Amino acid sequence: MIPENSTGTTGRAAPRPVVGVSLKLYFGLAQTRTWLAEVAALDAVLAGLPHPVDLFVLPSFPALADARELLAGTGVGYGAQDVHWAGRGAWTGEVSADMLAETGARYVEVGHAERRRHFGETDRIVAAKTQAATTAGLVPVICAGERRAADPAAAAAETLTQVRAALAGAAPGSEVIVAYEPVWAIGAGEPAPARHVRTVAAALRGALRDHDVRGRLIYGGTAGPGTYKELAGAVDGLFLGRLAHDTEGLRTVLEEISRS
Template structure:
């Protein structure tokens, strides 16, 4: 089931710009039982979403074994779910892999591709990410394309490195498909604080240009030690946030939703 508010960024655009969006990746922090209880807590936030002064899209990315639970618990709500990974092939002898078509059948709406951990630990390349983006968009999924520079300090170098990753991924997108660009400077992931606002603004402005250049509708979000206060500092530069451990406590997630909505 696709949540009622899972419209494209183009459809949801208004005088205030694209509809804000918040995503959460659980990575491999929870077991199945804990994931189920967390999803139940997230489902209860549907009332919060309904009462927000400005609509906000929310999606969560649990591990593969919990997708059925996500469908059951979040299906009646306006909260979308998806997966943290996908394979580029539609079918075949790919032991242990999951296709985009199967994710769509399971009710997934989003899928994460290109995360720095996948690049570092599993050798994923720009070509791999482009192939996964192509598979996701062909299946009607919205890829959450992660990109970011490895070392901090120089925003010009950050733009160059991040843009190379994003342009490669966008080249694989099916024409007219929607994407979410998640700017996640690698050096800020798991750090004590997010990247400086001026640095993020420089990079995300370039990412918006890339979306226009490739004629791909999409929204830009920031991840990398994001939490309450981050969105306010980045007002106008991003359309939302991509959260990690902060969202393990759903009260923290609630606070971010209210902030992003302007409440």
């Protein structure tokens, strides 16, 4: 949750920086438990940072109970990598936002490029999932980004379409995180150029201001040490992938963001 001395994109104070980690489907259950225990140990690091940084992790559904157990009493939040738009009914294999909230989850990822590509998720579906999440009191991590490398203006236009559609489904006054992830930079050798990200981020800030939400903006797409320093002032944090499988890499990013 955005702390009292941070008022999102519409207030005077800058939002508290935030780092998110999605494990996707890289770990099994035992490996996820080991990793979560290592993340829980980072609570001492979080408490000792010169400036506070929020941290949340998104393991696979079966590991949510483990996250609740292992992260209890720490400052690390957790959530899921997907959610269904319906609250209940004949939706075999799906998980509702209310059920996620019952697990203690705080965050939920929606609209990732892989789900759009492999499972046919559209802007309309992402908006419905955003609505379900915010209605249940969850913080949706709305993923958006252009599919192919393009000039910053074109990238901003494509990404804005996705973000505006999702935000249209957000409950008034709700908290959201927008994760700008240019698809062509996901899993690439290096992140998108800083000037490119700054241009798109400025446009996304405008979209957040246009909606009745408390929003933070993070960058993902081969993010790692040094990324935030290049983007400081443009984004509120980072969305990490495989770099954070080694929690020492995650620690390095947290400390760098805090110092920045």
